[in-house]
Amino acid sequence: MDKINVLIVDDKEENIIALEALIQRDDINIISTTSPNEALKLAWDQNICLALVDVQMPNIDGFTLVEMLKSHPRTKDILILFVTAISKETKYAVKGLSTGAMDYLYKPLDPIITMAKVDSFIRLAKAQLEIKHKNAALERYAVIIANSVDIICVVDERTKLIEELNPSIEKILGFKKEDVLERPIYSLVPKNRLEDFREELLKLDHEKERTFEFQLLNNKGELVWTECRVTFSKKKYFFSISNHTLQKQYEEQLIHSKEDAIQARNVKETFLANMSHELRTPLNGIIGIANLLKQTELEEAQKQMVKLLEVSSQSLLGVVNDILDLSKIDAGKFVLSKKEVNIYHILKSSIELMRTKANEKLLDLNLEIDPRLPKYIETDPLRLNQILMNLISNAIKFTEKGYVSLRVNQLSHEGDYITVKFEVKDTGIGIQPERKAKIFESYEQADDDTSLKYGGTGLGLGIVKKLVELQNGKIDFNSEYGKGSNFWFELTFRAINNYSTPAENIEELTSFAGMRALVAEDNQINQFIVVKFLKNWNIEVDVTQNGQEAIAMLKKHSYDFILMDTYMPGMGGYEATKHIRTEFNDDKKYTPIISMSAAVLEDEKNAAMEAGMDYVLTKPFIPQDLHRLIHVISLKNNVKL
Incomplete structure (x- = not known):
């Protein structure tokens, strides 16, 4: 505690000095004066706790001074100790005590008695001061509690x-x-809920404080959500109860919003799955027929038309992929599928697929590859191709004259890993400065009339940016309005040193003579294409329209593998696969099954695997994709080709 102030009032200076010497100690501040008038001022200003007042003083005696002190609220609590040399008669003692004094010190002062009395009064003054502070604190707490928005209550334990x-x-x-x-x-x-409430209180035996949510009854018998904070001390429960109705309503709104969002996502995914199937199934037919046509004898004009058919179908497939990929990325369900590939082949294919569009506009389309770049790398070829095709297609779309170039440079080579920079530069319309900040946002285009003049969905660059970032790469661009743009991205790949080159041309695909396959596919065009591919590779083929027919055929014959469409009338591919895996008792239950699906969502691919399928072939596919899977199956089955 801080020092307390002690006031000495005596008209003789020598008496003050003597008294100060007797009572001086570390826990008090001594304030003295020979003037009663000044004593009044000091008592008012200095927060005096104890006053030692001489009785006999000129003008204003000690009795009068004390009466004046006791009459004012600010100084009425000062403890008074009279110091006097006059008679110890009862009338003087009574007069002094009636003014409000606590005791007397008689001159000449006895040092021991003086020190003892002053000490007891100092302790009393300290106790009084502490009580005063506590009372003030209690008053403040009482105001806080009375005005608290929470219910504050004390409850007896018993x-x-x-x-x-x-x-x-x-x-x-x-x-x-x-x-x-x-x-x-x-x-x-x-x-x-009484028992639950009792249990919450019982838990306080092991905790100093407990907080729990609970519904209490209001005066209308309605339930009100509250948060109860309870402490236990001296056989009393101390409650602080907050109204949590708004918080609970907000939580419920969040739950409903989450449920609505999940429902909307499920509806969206169902729609995307159906759209994927409806779009990819005919696309598979178009791309497949184009591949088959390339294997026939064609005139030069017909070859050109087949090439245009391939470019158009791939362009449409790119738009479908963009829409589906954007949805998968936003849903957090996008998965990269890395393979060992020839990066030169990907770069050249990207350029060649776009060359027809460039030729139509009389644009030069160039490819420059750093000779240090390894031939084979590990990457997701579909996504790398998708990024390149979007950037090159965009460059051609917005360039009326001049050139479009793809430049690929190796930036670094550390251990097995290389960092590669891809740049797509054009001499096109460029991008206005105010549009640059939003150019990578989905559904954004460079100008308000861009979609009317040039077409497009506005999805391409948004997809490109997300695909690059998913591979821990970086992408940016610089552009001068009216002069052209340069889009670039950097990715890190694992370089492949020992790589066995697969067949890349249809003519090079090996024969699978001696193998027998069952195809379950209800779409006539896809059925025709798959059967044609298989027979070209000397595979014996049986065809069914649905899962039930496939099961019936498998009971009669043995097959090296089954190509099973996912969606078929009657019994679909998943159900038929589950039946084969669980109901067949011989080796036929282990027949390799390839799912032919237009699904691109990871959940659907997982569902195929959970049903018991061994591989997923996503429509539309090219012959090389199917050939690669059959080659893997032939190796596992030890088929002699």
Whole structure:
């Protein structure tokens, strides 16, 4: 505690000096004066706790001074100790005590008695000061509690009666304070939750404080969500109860919003799955027929038309992929599929597929490859091709004259890994400065009339940016409006040193003579294409229209593998596969099954695997994709080709 102030009032300076010498100690500040008038001022200003006042002083004696001190609220609590040399008669003692003094010190002062009395009064003054501070604190707490928005109450441990309560009970539960006092706290608890409430209180035996959510009853018998904070001390429960109705309503809204979002996502995914099937199935037919036509004898004009057919179908497939990929990325379900590939082949294919479009606009389309670049790398070829095709296609679309170039440079080579920079530069219309910040956003285009003049969905660059970032790469661009643009991205790949080159041309695909396959496919065009590919590779083929027919055929014959469409009338591919894996008792239950699906969502691919399928062939596919899977099956089955 801080030092207390002690005032000495005596008209003789020598008496003050003597008294100061006797009572001086570390826990007090001594303030002295020979003037009663100044003493009044000091008492007012200095927060005096104890005053030693001489009785006999000129003008104003000690009795009068003390009466004046005791008459004012600011100084009335000062402890007074009279110092006097006059008679010890009773009338003087009574007069002094009646003015408000506590005791007397008689001159000449006895040092021991003086020090003892002053010490006891100092201790009393300290205790009084501490009580005063505590009372002030209690008053402040009382104001805080009375004005708290929370219900503050004290509950007896044994009886559970509410002993103290603030007015907030009326705001939160609608009860008047006097209606609830001396009632059990359980009267605010729903009957069917009494046991739960008791258990919450019992847990306080092991905890200093406990907080729990609970529904209490208001004065209308309605349930109100609250948060109860409870402490236990000296056989009393101290409650602080907050109204949590708004928080619970907000939480419920969040839950409903989440459920609505999940429902909307499920509807969206169902729609995307159906759209994927409806778009990819005919696309598979178009791309497959184009591949078959290339194997026939064609005139030069016909070859050109087949090439245009391939470019158009691949362009349409690119748009479908963009829409589906954007949805998968946003849903967090996008998965990269890395393979060992020839990067030169990917780069050249990207350029050649776009060359027809460039030729139509009389543009030069160039490819520059850093000679240090390894031939084979590990990457997701579909996604790398998708990025390149989007950037090159965009460049051609927005360039009326001049050139479009793809430049590929190796930036670094550390261990097995290389960092490669891809740049697509054009002499096109460029991008206005105010549009640059949004150019990578989905559905954004460089100008308001861009879609009308040049076409497109506005998805391409948004997809490109997300695909690059998913591979921990970086992408940016620089552009000068009216002069052209340069889009670039950097990716890191694992370089492949020992690589066995697969067949890349249809003519090079090996024969599978001696193998027998079952095809379950209801779409006539896809059925025709698959059968044609298989027979070109000298595979014996049986065909069915649905899962039931496939099961019946498998009971009669043995097959090296089954190509099973996912969606078929009657019994689909998943159900038929499950039946084969669980109902067949011989080696036929282990027949390799390739799912032919237009599905691109990872959930659907997982569903195929969970059904028991061994491989997933996503439509549309090229002959090399199917040939590669059959080659893997032939190796596992030890088929002699």
